[in-house]
Amino acid sequence: MLRRGAGEWPGGRIEGIPVNILALDSALSACSVAVLADGAVRAVRRQAMARGQAEALLPMARAALEEAGLAFADLDRLAVTVGPGSFTGLRIGLAAARGLALATGLPLTGITTLEALAAGTDPAARLGRTLVALIDSRRGDVFMQAFDANAMPLSEPASADPAVLDAVLPAGPLLLAGDAAPAALDLLLKAGRDAELAADSESPDPVIVARLAAARPRPEGPVTALYLRAPDVSLPRAPVLRVS
Incomplete structure (x- = not known):
């Protein structure tokens, strides 16, 4: 699992954007989260996995918040990758992000996997x-x-x-x-x-997902998945959400 503090990320602060944000990604073959506080990168967790995102994503998010010294109540916004990607991974990420948004009242911004990959180059x-x-x-x-x-x-x-x-x-x-x-x-x-x-560009960087979301206006309306093709797999069980 990859963990990095603010000092290890170039350009750690987003100028002029004082926002606390938690970003989630499970769209492809990794499960990752990032926490930005007042525009600075405070915590990043990233783990390659083809399965098991449903069990890993929320504990990873809580661990990142704890590392950053923040609670859900300290956040201003949530962000999540919305696809295209793995149907199972997208559903897990969206279910987790929507559940957190519902439980906390935080706005949720969706970022496409393709734009996150592009912005990370x-x-x-x-x-x-x-x-x-x-x-x-x-x-x-x-x-x-x-x-x-x-x-x-x-x-x-x-x-x-x-x-x-x-x-x-x-x-x-x-x-x-x-x-x-x-x-x-x-x-x-x-x-x-x-x-x-492009170097190191196989999966979205959650820091990039957070930066893209932080720079956008407050979202209006629900966040939906971008599939491009109809899914051909059965639905997994959505994760159980507990916010503390």
């Missing part, structure tokens, strides 16, 4: 390239979205057959992020494209 690596976030759907296709050098969307989230990526992606140099990026890189290089991999 090195800004210097994006220069002169179109950034493409790619997620393996585990069903033969990829979820993808293109972004500019500022990690702002150039396209809507979509699903695509990896075999047609060369045809559907923008012309010019590419920077690829996400767990489907290595396989996509092989295909694109064979097609003669100029493409590179």
